[in-house]
Every structure is written in structure tokens, then in C-alpha cells.
Amino acid sequence: MGFDQYAFGKRFKELRRKRKLTQEQLADRLGITDRHIRGIERGDFFPSIDLYILIAEVFEIPLDTLILGRAIPLSDAELLEQLHQRDLLQQNVKESIQRVASELYQIAGKI
Numbered sequence: 001m002g003f004d005q006y007a008f009g010k011r012f013k014e015l016r017r018k019r020k021l022t023q024e025q026l027a028d029r030l031g032i033t034d035r036h037i038r039g040i041e042r043g044d045f046f047p048s049i050d051l052y053i054l055i056a057e058v059f060e061i062p063l064d065t066l067i068l069g070r071a072i073p074l075s076d077a078e079l080l081e082q083l084h085q086r087d088l089l090q091q092n093v094k095e096s097i098q099r100v101a102s103e104l105y106q107i108a109g110k111i
Helices: 005-018 023-030 034-042 049-059 063-068 076-110
Strands: none
Touching: 005 034, 005 063, 023 034, 023 049, 049 063
């Protein structure tokens, strides 16, 4: 998997937007100009290694996620929430199956 500067620019822009930062706000945090931010987002500018590191720190993501687009690891809270949602879904499915089985049993008893 090679580096794609345009895909990186799209990821960079998406990360900025998810954190509800303007280009100017992110530029201030990174110590660069908003023009530089726009260039990175378009895929026209390459960040320096130091800037990649700072970007990863600001976005609180691993460098390989930032540079290569690998999946962002979930936090413990996000994992717990997903498990909770899965458990609720399983409970709903179980209750639905029991309800359908009960209705089928009642129908079978009338035949």
C-alpha cells in the first residue's frame, strides 16, 4: 500500500471536520497558515515529518491511521457502547423469536 497524497488530503479534511475545526483553527493549532491547510486538503502540499507527527497528536490518532488511512482504533467507551448495542439487539431478536414461536404454537393448537 503506497502513499496517496490526494486520499491523505481527503482524510485530513474529514478529520478536521469531524472535530468541528475550521481551517483557521487547525492552522493555529499546528502553527501553519490556513493556506497550507487548504493545500494539504487538496493534496497539493506534503506535510513535513514533524507536521505529520503534530497532526496525529492534535487528532489523537496513530500515525499509520493518519498517513495510510487504517481504521482508527475505538476507545474503551466506544467499544463498551457497541457491545451494549449488540446485547440490546440480541435481546430484541430473542424476544421476537419467542413471540413468533408462541404465536405459531397457538395457531398450531387451533388446527
